[in-house]
Amino acid sequence: MAGPRCPSPERLKAFFAFFFTLVAMGSSTAHVPVLMWSSESLPPLASPVAGHITSTDDLAAYISSVCGSGPHTVLLFLQEKLSKDDFTVFGGVYGNKQDSAFQNLEAALQSSSSVTLPAVDLSASSAIPALLQEKLGVSPLLVDADTLSNLSVNKSASNFLLISLPYCAGVHKSCKEVLHENDEIIWKVLNIMKAKKVPYTAIYTGLQPSRTMSDQPVVRSLLQAAETDVQPPIMFNVSGTPCIMLWAQNLFVRLTESSAWTDLAKETPSLTGSQCNSTNSQLVLTYTSGFTLSFSMSQRYYPVSARNWFTLESVQLQSNGQTATFIGNRSIYAPAEYSFRCQAVSNIQDGLLVLLNPMQTISEWRLNFVDFQIQGFGLNNRTDFSYASDCAGFFTPGIWMALLTSLLLLLIFVYGLHMIMHLNTMDRFDDPKGPSISVPQSE
Template structure:
């Protein structure tokens, strides 16, 4: 009994040491962590030194020793992205472990008969690990999930490579901790199924590519000697532009053009795709920008320009946005906040149809009532483009009197009132017009008997 406790303690210590090794690993080379554990035994592997990056050849040599002879059943949990920072940030190693996103994974590694951890495996391609396992096992991968695995018959007398794809978090999907916790639950369910089937297996958890890559800057083009530190300017996407016969007439740019086509929001960022502008048009009073994406989604922006006598100038407005997908169309009416002078562009940090909505849904179709739009750092101009490369001066959607400004104004007025009241009280003070002379004769008051 004491021996089992000691081995469990050693495995727990090794797992915690793995996380500390993650903190010590520092390199600008793209890398992914790899966790391997088995209920049938793995050949021993010395823990890598801090900062060591395991090469593909070293990992292939270890796979040869692990799967060199006999049939093996391998579970490959291949996440879309994974880096050592995911363990250190969301693992719950420091602080509250109950809030960690890898509880089932940690329990599986600690309870296994043997485990191997590689904090940094050199990443050479999205299919490198899968190709290595195919070569060592001599079988093609079988794509499964937690729902189909219980109904799958596994023949332990031959090698099996079971592939389970796991998603990774995006900025608009859900918090990373929740996504990784859902993946951890899937891993726990799959391992419980394998335990119920009583099949010996080896499990591998890694990433298809790093979630955080630090690019190495080439030193060949760097000047030799001292130089001032300077910020690295990120790559900026070019704006979407529609050119008519007279030149460019519509321009649009956004950091994110995200749409959701389901009741439970699963966001698709269209800004990462290159659209076609076929069907767009513009004239002196109306403009239409039609963006057709390779994913089959079409976004259409309808703008108009009119003259307002009160301001004695032309103004343009974004009247509506149409979203077409899967043979259905949803319309979103632009509120009165989406407008600007005709020679200006319109800019807004957030244009959405569900929170502080500037785009109001105008579709009663049940299939499209749950569709949503969310544009981040959105800028559009449909008229008065002075040149074909830059937007005109931007009219921003943010109001001047924000809550912070109102609080500052009210506080200043209150302090001014106190100051004026105090000054008024001081000015009302009067000095005495008569004083007693201490050198003069004293006042005597006769006493009557």
């Protein structure tokens, strides 16, 4: 397979200017970049002013002009996370270009008609699959490079090919290695399309922004503290629309009393089997370590409160072909438009979960979710949690102790004040200069 062409100095200079524009566009925490290029030509697009964030309407209007009339083949390279800082940190803009993780992507952009949207609103970027499906009139086909090489692409009809790309999890590979492998996948797919002589339009973007160097607090670097890797929420999408979100600092599981706790929050799960609709949602997390967690939620209307509420009906843990079902000891619920949050969700010592019909082989299974938050309904294209309904009541034991202690001290103060206000002076005093008061005694 032929390697990437070396861009001319003029094109490299233009490419550098493009990436410096990306850097000047502000923080990457609120938006993601969208890169588009075509083997033919793209409609002109005015250069965005600094600080401009492309909205859903703007993106939909441009995609409509790109797809236009007639058949089109669109390649959507959808990465789990992507930010402008990824290009500056791993793209080699300030260093050796041969060390860049995006060599093939840079060559493709410079050798084709390309358009750059440096900052696209999260709701707009997550709606790209749905927008393309609407404009092309076909459903997306999830493919990889090997599948595409054996796939017959009909040039006379519209095609929507979706290529899913991972992002670094910080466990086995560095971010630069993962992005370099993604770059090789993009180049391989483009070469396959070129070999098949199929004209195409390619789009490269992310579902959410990645947490990069510019997002870390400055105080951390000044104190030279260790950088903590904050995992993003687990999000299940339907047709590009967020449907279920879950986040936890720790997802501890243990199968025996003598075994060590396994923290599943450090692993990246597969969401295969997850589903959601207006009344029921199920989030299925399958981990490479052999565990599967399933969260089943339901939504219903309660006339007394005149509103919809959602309930976490059960949590299932599967391992080694066995399944344990945990239900709520005390109701785990929240208004349908809210999320549910709790500092600790477990089945340990009066926890919120209770093992249903425990058998001898699973009676020692334990769950312990730390700083747990979940939302199964009412996301409405949000990429963050709605207002959280916390499991802790307002009057916690500590608050009750403080109130009772304050009340006791107040009663003591009121009693003392009452005693002082009711002191009476004597009507008659003993005068030391006069005759003493004599009290006759009778025999």
